[in-house]
Amino acid sequence: MHLPDKTIERLSQYRRNLLISLSKGKTHIFSHEIAELLHITPVQVRRDIMLIGYNGTLRKGYDVKALIDLIGNIIDTEEGQNVCVMGLGNLGKAIIKYLCGKRPKLKIVACFDTNKEKTGRLYADIPVFDAEELTEKVKTMNIAIGIITVPFERASETANRLVNAGITGILNFSSKPLNLPGHVYLEEYDMITSLEKVAYHTKEK
Amino acid sequence: MHLPDKTIERLSQYRRNLLISLSKGKTHIFSHEIAELLHITPVQVRRDIMLIGYNGTLRKGYDVKALIDLIGNIIDTEEGQNVCVMGLGNLGKAIIKYLCGKRPKLKIVACFDTNKEKTGRLYADIPVFDAEELTEKVKTMNIAIGIITVPFERASETANRLVNAGITGILNFSSKPLNLPGHVYLEEYDMITSLEKVAYHTKEK
DNA sequence: TTTATATTGTTATTTATTTAACAATTAATT
DNA sequence: AATTAATTGTTAAATAAATAACAATATAAA
Secondary structure (H helix, E strand, C coil), rough: CCHHHHHHHHHCCCHHHHHHHCCCCCCCCCCCHHHHHHCCCHHHHHHHHHHHHCCCCCCEEEEEHHHHHHHHHHHCCCCCCEEEEEEHHHHHHEEEEHHHHCCCCEEEEEEEECCCCCCCCCCEEEEEEEHHHHHHHHHHHEEEEEEECCCCHHHHHHHHHHHHHCCCEEEECCCCCCCCCCEEEEEEECHHHHHHHHHHHHHHC | CCCCCCHHHHHHHHHHHHHHHCCCCCCCCCCHHHHHHHCCCCHHHHHHHHHHHHHCCCEEEEHHHHHHHHHHHHCCCCCCEEEEECCCCCCHHHHHHHHHCCCCCCCEEEEEECCCCCCEECCCCEEEEEEEHHHHHHHHHHHEEEEECCCCHHHHHHHHHHHHCCCEEEECCCCCCCCCCCCCCECCCCHHHHEEEHHHHHCCC
């Protein structure tokens, strides 16, 4: 089953908002209610749900719990995936604190830095290792995904290390565009670009 | 002149990479060289450049300096735009340190928080004000753009305050989807969604 | 000088994504 | 029991974005 990228993004958001609805005691939800939560159209919601092969019940809507579970089956693996953060600068720290505990199937289990003053201890309960130990720890700790928060200049080298260590997914927060072998999935996010996009549109109005 | 959103994003990245090329003494650059920097195709580069109405010279490529300036004319305003950060948590701090000084026409001039222990002093040379002072400071400091880094629960309220204070562009890092009046440009980024996207694709491979 | 090569600018095609349209049908109302 | 309203699931149409195709031409090579 092929799912469009944009659908995956929305599924992630559906799930998080559905979890909130569920915690409020809601057992069923209509497409227009989900749409309202995300400020998109009901058609889009229904189409996405169709694509993942789920069926709601007419005039009752979708079973919140069942939909959450199905999205989980699509996004997560059964055992979960371990994640490491490369670089314990401000961004690395923010990401660790922000993500820890948010998604049970995506655990941040380690952080790596080259600065000896930072390594060898815990940050927010996450062990901080020397970057030299990457390959070993990726194996022993079964790490699948790496998040790059190192500065521009060291991004490519860091990415190569991750790839060589056997990682299969990378989220790159450095503004250095990376070039990786096809078997590694790469997602890039550039804060400056986001802000400049806002600047452009703000100016236009 | 209407420019696609994706083109704006790439223009931001062209510029930053061109600035690096320029600092290395490069005066002219071919479309395939720019493409290589960003790992996209030369056609896309040429098409974007066509859209902004710039002309290179055949067999010499594009004038680096001129292209940088033209992109600046598109993205930036002449006087620059002032930016504030809402919330001085880990993410707020990371953003301040990461963005400060990066783009001369986008200055972070203030930060706002509700925690009295954080307000009334500087963080990384940026004054931290009480959120109560928002409206006043937006006016006196001429702030055009707000970056939201507060937690989910307080995001909507924070956004409303920004809008009421007269801000016209918002970059939202909270995972709460916002609903704003049409005259305010909104850009949203959700770290968890990014990571879950990586998880999905990593799993698929 | 002529020919070949590299490179731009632009139009046409393809692919991806969103939006619209609407049939089917369940539940509620009369 | 018949009618109306609400809601899903799905196909069709529209829009947006990326890629391919190629003409034009400046420079380098023969």
